[in-house]
Amino acid sequence: MHTKAIIPVAGAGTRLRPLTYTQPKPLIPVAGKPIISFIIDQLIEIGVRDFIFVIGYLGEKIKNYVEQAYPDIEKQFVNQEMRLGSAHAIWTARESIRDADDVFVFFGDTIIDLDFQKVLNDPYSTLGVKKVHDPREYGVVEYDEDGLVNKVIEKPRIPKSNLAMVGFYHIKEVPAFINALEFNISNNIRTDGEFPLTDALMRMIETGARFSTIEVDNWFNCGKKDVLLETNAIMLRRKGYASANLPDFDSSIVIHPVSIGENCQISNSIIGPHVTIGNNVRITNAIVRDSIIGNYAAIQEIILQNSVVGNDASITGLRQSLNIGDNTEIDFS
Structure with a gap:
């Protein structure tokens, strides 16, 4: 047949x-x-x-x-x-x-x-x-x-x-x-x-x-x-999809389940849960959860949630040096 x-x-x-x-x-x-x-x-x-x-x-x-x-x-x-x-x-x-x-x-x-x-x-x-x-x-x-x-x-x-x-x-x-x-x-x-x-x-x-x-x-x-993000989370919770035996990333915390590709550089960050990261990604000083990150992306100084980031994308968040006086309210949202 x-x-x-x-x-x-x-x-x-x-x-x-x-x-x-x-x-x-x-x-x-x-x-x-x-x-x-x-x-x-x-x-x-x-x-x-x-x-x-x-x-x-x-x-x-x-x-x-x-x-x-x-x-x-x-x-x-x-x-x-x-x-x-x-x-x-x-x-x-x-x-x-x-x-x-x-x-x-x-x-x-x-x-x-x-x-x-x-x-x-x-x-x-x-x-x-x-x-x-x-x-x-x-x-x-x-x-x-x-x-x-x-x-x-x-x-x-x-x-x-x-x-x-x-x-x-x-x-x-x-x-x-x-x-x-x-x-x-x-x-x-x-x-x-x-x-x-x-x-x-x-x-x-x-x-x-x-x-x-x-x-x-x-x-x-x-x-x-x-x-797409809901499917990513469900599949990561199933046996055989999440990464195991991950390397020790520099000063970072990984909250499982996650899938992290090859040759990734992650430092001073919190990753997970429910995050898929492609190959050759750089993440510095960031918090990423419930998201999909493409290959060769670069992410720093940001909190990402419920996000889809494409290949070769670069994201840099706000980083401020402030001298704040009395009775001041600042909202960066």
């Missing part, structure tokens, strides 16, 4: 700007590991060896990372020149999946926990779902009397279900999938000006494809800063 995986990573990550002006969102580190590596590693664990990455914005950086970090997997990189939606991204790679028996689609900014074995054992194509408070922001599923999906709707104004699709799909009917993508694009069937994957899945359902769902245990949609 020939299984392939498509990972669309062409988005611009606008909700994480300015960080994503120069850093593709899938390469942002969470608990010391780029988001895209969580996805690739999970698929490798279930036996997937053939990957297609749909790249676009800053795509060369993603290509370089995957080629260096995963030299042993089969990989293709397909460029989506115009960002016209998730279905359009997959459609650009349609020729690469024609020979596949089944296809995993896994969006490149999503980290999930689920039982992948259940997905592999399911006789139907499978949609990963999770209950959400406001389903109007997501693609939503509805069921028939047999418990199979009979409708998927992109961002419904009046949702009839609170089960949102989480960006993970296992497609067993690959020819029908390609036909649905081609039908919607050739007939210019759009939602809000784009070609969402939800509409292609609905086309498959209308032509007889059957889908079941699997509710994921956890879903971390890392497209927003607060979710």
